[in-house]
Each structure stands twice: as structure tokens, then as C-alpha cells.
Amino acid sequence: MSAKRTDEYARLFDAAAREGIVVLAFNIPYIPMTSAVADSLEQYDAYGLIQVAELEVRRFESKSVTAIAEEYRRVANPRVAGLHLDHTPVIDEFGDIVDWRRYIAEAIEAGYDSVMIDGSRLPLDENIVVTGEVVRMAHPEGVLVEAELGSVLGHESGPLPPYDELFATKAGFTIPEEAKRFVDETQVDWLSVSVGSVHGAIAPATKNQEKVQAKLDIERLRELRDATGVPLVLHGGSGIQQQYIDESVRNGIVKINIATDIRQPYERALAAGGSVSDAQAAVSEAMRRLIRDVHRIEGSATRLRALM
């Protein structure tokens, strides 16, 4: 892998994994949210990622992968904030094929530190082929790669199965033997796993709803950590019950994605007649709670750099 820009970033994630310090990754569906997220990371000296998903370009107002990179460079301090391309699905939530190579290439060109390819709606063998191709595109350019195995539901427009049923049946949960084969064959850097979390809804009819307070199967998570040996990623990070969040970070989760917990306050402030700066203030308030109370990562930027 090229040492061009990966080295420091990869070492930072190694330190996070070793020391059990979680890295939060914040989604940007509206460009003005970027500075509110970046300023909070700086204010609390917390290391986090600014990220955008293909569906936020398509269905929200983040404009483009390049536009987010430009805003990141304008407002964020790389000492406390990395830049990540979130979900680039091979098949989107409507079942349509996505031109994923174009998104990944655009992110590499725009200077993203890491990219996610999401082949989780494909059969295992095809997910391996696609993810392997992205690793071969990204690693020579010094860009790390996240992939997903198993299904973290919630982005689809139809209703979710009842949550308790989903958790009890472990439907779509990642299988440790498959995860081991997946990581061995693709050489992917981080793996998003399904162990009980769900994404916040994004369909217009449901996107304002309160999220279900998800639980996590910590036993399965531990098996996945032992089987793969790579940092694991938890999607659907908003609204998970506190005890499970804490346990997950002790058992292999290194990156947690957060969208709903900062998007809803932004949208609500605007819907109540507030200005963009009122909406940004609502995001800052949510960030304070997430950094200080929920995940307790104040000072993690300095700690991580000292541990690298």
C-alpha cells in the first residue's frame, strides 16, 4: 500500500483499536452541517470523521462527493477530523444498480482518506469480487477501504420487520466464518457488521420518526472480532442503548456512524422557521451531547496521537 497518505491515518486507527477509543463518523446530508461538526471536534479535541454517503448526494443536499471534500478542506482541521466516503452501494435501497466505480474514483481523486463500498445486497462471492476491486483501486493511492457484510436495515422505504423479531431471529446478522473469508480474500481494512443496529429512516414519510432503541449482540460481535482481526464498524449509531454502545467498543467496534442524531436537529430547527445558523447551533448541541455524554471521547485526538 502506498505510504502517500495512509500511514498516519492507519496508525491512528490501529491505536484506536488497541486502546478501545472509538472514532465517531458523522454524516453530512446538508453542507452547512460540516462546519458545526468540524468546530465541535476541534472544541472538544475529539477525533472523528466527516463522511458523506451516495444516498445523501442523491436524496439530500450534499451536492457531490467533491463538494463535501472542498467544504471539509475549508472548515476542518485534519488533526481532529478525517474525511470518509460512506455507503457506496452496488445496489441501492430501491434495488437499482449504482455506478459505484465513479463514486469511488471521485473520492480518491478528491483526497478522501477512506472509502466504503457496500456490496451487502449482493451474494457473498460477488461482494468479495467488488470489494476486492475497490481495494485494488484505493490502496495504491493510499486510501483505506471499509466494506459491509450482513444487512443493516433501515434505509429501505418499506416498513422494517418488528425490531424484537429482527433481533431474536438475528436475520441478516454477519456470520463469523463468512466474515473471516471475506476479510482474508479482499484485504479490506475495516468491516461493517450487522449485530442488531438499524439505520435511521431516510424516506420522506418516516425520516422524522424517533429511532428504535437498538440492542447489540455482543457475543456475535466478539466472535466477529476474533474471526477477522480488523477494526469493526457499527452503522446505525444513533439511539443505540448506552450499555450496548459501551460494550461494543470493548469488543471490536472502532468506528461508529452517526447520521440521524445530527440530521434531525438540523432539519427541525429549519422546519421551526430557524435560520441556517440556528440549525448549525442545533447540530453543535447534539455534538456536545454525543462527544461528552454518550461516547465520552473528549480529548481523544490528543490521546490517539500520543499513542500512535
Ligand code: 13P
Ligand atoms: P444513524 O442514522 O442511525 O445514525 O446511522 C448512520 C449510518 O449508519 C450511516 O452510515
